[in-house]
Amino acid sequence: MTVPFGARLRAAMDALGPLCVGIDPHPSLLASWGLSDDVKGLEAFSQTVGEALAERVAVMKPQSAFYERFGSRGIAVLESTIRQLRSAGTLVLLDVKRGDIGSTAAAYADAYLDPAAPLCADAITISPYLGFGALRPIVEKAQQNGLGAFVLALTSNPEGAAVQRAVGAGGKTVAQAVIDEISQVNQGAKPLGDVGVVIGATIGPTGHDLTNLNGPILAPGLGAQGGRAEDLRAVFGDALGDVLPSWSREVLSAGPDVAALRAAADRARDVCAAAIAVTA
Numbered sequence: 001m002t003v004p005f006g007a008r009l010r011a012a013m014d015a016l017g018p019l020c021v022g023i024d025p026h027p028s029l030l031a032s033w034g035l036s037d038d039v040k041g042l043e044a045f046s047q048t049v050g051e052a053l054a055e056r057v058a059v060m061k062p063q064s065a066f067y068e069r070f071g072s073r074g075i076a077v078l079e080s081t082i083r084q085l086r087s088a089g090t091l092v093l094l095d096v097k098r099g100d101i102g103s104t105a106a107a108y109a110d111a112y113l114d115p116a117a118p119l120c121a122d123a124i125t126i127s128p129y130l131g132f133g134a135l136r137p138i139v140e141k142a143q144q145n146g147l148g149a150f151v152l153a154l155t156s157n158p159e160g161a162a163v164q165r166a167v168g169a170g171g172k173t174v175a176q177a178v179i180d181e182i183s184q185v186n187q188g189a190k191p192l193g194d195v196g197v198v199i200g201a202t203i204g205p206t207g208h209d210l211t212n213l214n215g216p217i218l219a220p221g222l223g224a225q226g227g228r229a230e231d232l233r234a235v236f237g238d239a240l241g242d243v244l245p246s247w248s249r250e251v252l253s254a255g256p257d258v259a260a261l262r263a264a265a266d267r268a269r270d271v272c273a274a275a276i277a278v279t280a
């Protein structure tokens with residue numbers, strides 16, 4: 001029987017600590033690693049990050065945009081990166097931020113959440129701003145296949161607030177309505193539901209209610225965007241135990257040395273684990 005994504009994620013976080021490392025091969029990082037800004041550089045970067053961190057961190061999150069830059073050859077590198085990480089046993093969250101009308105959302109589900117698809121990951125990021133209901137085909141496909149999805153709720157960028165914190169007819173913010181929809185999907189799942197939210201570590205206290213979420217919370221924005229582990233408690237309160245802090249540039253800039261990358265990831269994990277433990 002397929003083990004659901006939420007259970008696999010909980011086990012990975014318990015075994016390896018609360019850490020997601022993003023694979024974001026920015027041109028500036030390729031340059032600082034001494035790599036060329038081309039497919040060969042992209043491939044070397046991805047392989048080194050995988051070699052350094054696969055099996056050591058709970059989740060790795062390749063950012064699709066940096067692979068798409070190079071067209072089909074970049075996508076081929078993304079495919080092999082996902083394969084390399086998954087075969088090492090690391091959970092792969094593919095950051096593609098998809099979201100469309102239902103019939104097209106179903107095609108995105110086929111592209112990323114079907115075990116037979118070349119780009120199949122353990123989970124993907126999705127955007128609910130065409131309506132949460134339009135994402136159902138993605139959520140259903142994920143759950144059928146023991147996979148997951150993380151829905152953008154309160155993003156780390158300052159521009160997100162105008163949309164996400166707007167108050168709808170029921171008196172709830174748009175983000176709270178999204179959180180509540182996810183809570184329904186995750187209801188009763190043990191130890192954790194398969195559908196997560198994305199809430200930036202940078203946003204400060206907002207008063208959103210995560211009590212019934214019963215799902216993982218991806219918290220990007222640490223390091224390069226100014227978020228700090230010490231901020232997590234103010235943002236997430238009692239939900240801290242389900243938070244998966246995510247770091248990209250801050251950790252990646254320690255490369256290309258494998259030992260230095262590992263040390264940076266260990267530091268990121270340890271500061272977050274300590275911040276989370278304070279209130280546990």
Ligand SMILES: O=C(O)c1cc(=O)[nH]c(=O)n1[C@@H]1O[C@H](COP(=O)(O)O)[C@@H](O)[C@H]1O
Binds near residue numbers: 024154225246249250
């Ligand atoms: O979905 C995401 O991962 C995401 C959501 C969000 O609210 N903010 C955010 O920064 N991200 C992603 O997280 C990564 C952050 O990278 P760094 O700023 O280098 O740590 C990028 O790949 C962003 O696309």
